[in-house]
Amino acid sequence: MRIEKITMFHVQLPMKFNFKTAKGSLNLRDTIIIKVESPNGLSGFGEVVAFTTPFYTSETFADSWKILEETYLPEILQKDFSHPFEIHEFFRNPLPMALAGLENALLDLYFKEKNENLIAGLFQEKLADKIPRGAVLGQMSDAQTIKEIDQLINSGVKRIKLKISPQIGTDLIKNLVKSYPQITFALDANRSFQLTDWPVIKELDQLGLACIEEPFDIKDLSELKLLTELSVNFSTPICFDESVQDLESLKILTELPFQTMLNVKIGRLGGLYQTQKAIEFCRQHQIGFWIGSMVESGISKILHVQLAALSGNAMAGDLSDSKHYFDIDLIQPEIAFPNGWMTVPTGAGIGLSVNEVALDRYTVNKLSLTSLK
Ligand SMILES: O=C(O)CCC(=O)C1=CC=C[C@@H](O)[C@@H]1C(=O)O
Numbered sequence: 354m355r356i357e358k359i360t361m362f363h364v365q366l367p368m369k370f371n372f373k374t375a376k377g378s379l380n381l382r383d384t385i386i387i388k389v390e391s392p393n394g395l396s397g398f399g400e401v402v403a404f405t406t407p408f409y410t411s412e413t414f415a416d417s418w419k420i421l422e423e424t425y426l427p428e429i430l431q432k433d434f435s436h437p438f439e440i441h442e443f444f445r446n447p448l449p450m451a452l453a454g455l456e457n458a459l460l461d462l463y464f465k466e467k468n469e470n471l472i473a474g475l476f477q478e479k480l481a482d483k484i485p486r487g488a489v490l491g492q493m494s495d496a497q498t499i500k501e502i503d504q505l506i507n508s509g510v511k512r513i514k515l516k517i518s519p520q521i522g523t524d525l526i527k528n529l530v531k532s533y534p535q536i537t538f539a540l541d542a543n544r545s546f547q548l549t550d551w552p553v554i555k556e557l558d559q560l561g562l563a564c565i566e567e568p569f570d571i572k573d574l575s576e577l578k579l580l581t582e583l584s585v586n587f588s589t590p591i592c593f594d595e596s597v598q599d600l601e602s603l604k605i606l607t608e609l610p611f612q613t614m615l616n617v618k619i620g621r622l623g624g625l626y627q628t629q630k631a632i633e634f635c636r637q638h639q640i641g642f643w644i645g646s647m648v649e650s651g652i653s654k655i656l657h658v659q660l661a662a663l664s665g666n667a668m669a670g671d672l673s674d675s676k677h678y679f680d681i682d683l684i685q686p687e688i689a690f691p692n693g694w695m696t697v698p699t700g701a702g703i704g705l706s707v708n709e710v711a712l713d714r715y716t717v718n719k720l721s722l723t724s725l726k
Pocket residue numbers: 374409489541543594645646647648649671672673
């Protein structure tokens with residue numbers, strides 16, 4: 354493979370509402386889109402999903418832009434390689450989200466050249482024809498939460514994840530679980546509880562939740578090995594997201610004294626090379642895996658839609674319509690779950706076209722590099 358030109362776009366997508374979690378809130382999505390072009394006229398797209406502040410993981414938009422501009426992009430233009438996964442050998446100690454965006458763009462191009470779908474080709478698996486929508490509700494007033502749940506039920510959603518924090522308390526959650534028996538609820542605390550708060554987590558175990566995601570504010574997953582209180586008659590899986598950024602930490606999940614799950618996000622794991630290995634590990638070790646999302650554009654989200662169509666997903670992913678967060682998405686057709694289900698696109702590469710008019714419209718800065726070869 355040889356790349357002739359790479360362009361990096363700083364895109365600002367205005368959001369329809371303020372998405373609030375225990376650790377931060379978002380009402381404008383700054384994101385980086387990478388376009389790679391080959392000498393034969395084909396192009397591939399990827400997205401770098403880092404946020405402008407380090408509220409989720411330590412990698413920020415500015416960190417990603419810098420390493421792409423100074424290292425990854427100029428160097429990749431110099432290389433000849435046979436598979437995009439070779440970039441994981443070229444760049445050691447990478448910034449996971451920056452590298453994932455570049456890797457995804459190269460994979461899109463690679464699979465377009467082969468005229469094969471990226472995710473189906475990579476996993477050598479037939480994807481499910483349709484996937485269900487799982488919804489995420491940010492923190493908002495109790496009345497607004499109830500209104501949103503009613504709307505989600507009307508639109509066919511059966512699994513809802515609520516963003517929680519210690520300040521929210523357990524009463525609302527208990528009431529919601531009781532009032533909506535037809536809904537499978539999951540909770541996500543974004544690491545806002547202290548380890549000493551485990552009795553609250555234990556209290557939530559009575560509710561039959563699909564999982565409790567990232568409850569504890571910890572530096573190292575190994576700290577959880579001591580939480581043996583949670584192993585006694587505790588049945589709700591504890592799900593990990595931002596605590597697992599590599600395969601080494603994923604291995605620790607098998608040593609924890611309670612049932613675990615993994616929220617899979619390509620950017621956080623450093624690309625599809627690690628994502629594929631993480632999914633294989635989960636399958637081998639009976640760790641329930643399911644697919645998350647990053648309030649990202651459709652360029653990244655469509656890959657997550659396809660991952661959610663792999664066999665063995667433990668529950669519906671955090672995957673919503675393009676129109677949920679944005680007026681216009683960067684892909685055509687946009688992501689949509691009519692009646693709660695989406696038909697999974699299986700075209701070549703990422704499976705959909707990039708809306709280059711929208712990309713141009715929301716670009717506030719861009720940088721192009723051309724090969725001198
Ligand atoms: O994109 C979506 O629909 C959900 C995104 C989402 O829940 C998150 C995105 C980014 C940071 C996090 O606070 C949060 C998560 O923890 O999964």
